[in-house]
Amino acid sequence: MDNSKAITVENFNVLFNGDRTKHLHVLENISFDVKNSSFVSIIGPSGCGKSTLFRLISGLPTKDSCEIGGKIRIYGRKPETASKNRDLGLILQKPTLLEWRTVAENIELPLEIMGYQKEKRGKIVTKLLNSMDLTPYSHYRPSELSGGMQQKVSIGRALAYNPKLLLMDEPFAALDEVNRRRMNNEIINIWKEMNKTILFVTHNIQEAVYLSQKVIVLSKKPSTVYKTVEIDLKYPRNEVEGCSKYFKYIKEIREYLNEASN
């Protein structure tokens, strides 16, 4: 087992055999690696199968009409096993918070399911609330928070059981520009401070360049890895945001995306 690789995707193919989507080839020979402790983004045209790939890497159940070929490994294990082993934390497009639980109780949810002792749960939740500046909102209901705060809680919930890998599916897509940038900085801080590996799915080129060390560009259906761009920029990225190299990456990825969409 290669410990330097958090995710390995090899010759991965997905074919849908639905009533209306007969033999729809969604993903074709997708191969890429995500190194341990790295921040990688996946970007691609709308409907190219980013979310399908995300779902399969997360080990979530797929539709019965879905045929899968190739292999995905998370720290050398199958995604389902890695998920059971608490190796991965999910952050979805919508915050997906339970309205009948408070902010603190939402963060506590995975710990409760995973059978942590009450005392230990309390300590972890208090620590997370403090580190994410959520303590004043601990007794709030999710609907009483803004969209950005809700997503922050969902990140806290994913971090609660300390997974090595965070999988994020367009988590900030619904946020305005100011909040999105604030959350981008927060996620970079979490990645650096907690030494996580992050796979970030997005359709926003600027966000991908701002956050990642590597951007994987997918083509339209049947989706293949069109290009991989290594982002050689220092962190914190807000200091290099205005430099020409930063814009060069954005331009380069935009061109790749245009080519991949045609």
Next chain:
Amino acid sequence: MNALRKEKNKEREKRPTRSFFLNKSIKKILIYLFLLITLLTIWQILLEYFDIPKRIAPKPSDLFNFITKEFFIPHSQGYQNILVKSLFSLRDALLGFLISLILGSLIGIVIFKNTYIYSILFPFLFLTQLIPVPALAPIVATLLGYGFFTKIFLIVLFCIFSVVVSVRNTLINLPENYTLLLHSYSPSRKEFLKYLLLPSLVPTLLSTMKLLCSGSIVASIITELPLSVKTGIGKDIYNSFNNQIIPRVWVSTMLISIISLLFFICISKFEKYINKKYRYGQF
């Protein structure tokens, strides 16, 4: 301190006081009372004017006389007035209501989880809804006897379908992101039920309870007719009708309506309280 108190009193004096007639709920009650009295008066005048006999339509005064006799004049020992009989029917309705709710939820969850069981069980459940309870009652009674258990069984049969369907529909329509999120924590079936399915079902069950409260009372009354249950308002209405005691039939019907209404109000208040306080199933 005194200055503070004086200021507070001044503030209180400044606040506009609510006049008695501005209180909405009192106003509403007064309007209802006025309408009721007007209706009863018109009813009394019309029946007297057209000289309609009591066996066709009793006057409000006949109903009032019956109520006085039934509730305020002492009867022989062992006599059950219509309120007691109604409460017996209500007890059975409540029992059927609870069983339908619990059993219906269980069946709804099972057929949501297992499509095979759904395909086998659902046609049978649907068939029970096609046959009216009074028609089904004699068949069930010959199998299970003419007593209490058959009555409860029939009430459950009458009510359970709506619970099963609404539970299954709610679970089918659960937002996918919530089920995916829970899956990512690899929960056991019990945990999945505890953390997502049951809380999501609360609003559905509460609104289904509102439907069931009248349904179970109707079923309780209807099932008394073909069965040999001794106590119950349904049987009493049937016997009173056969003996041409029409004011008794009218008052009994009104009493059932009032009981159903009160039951409905209680469930509505309960629903409002739970939904507001706990916010279960709100996505």
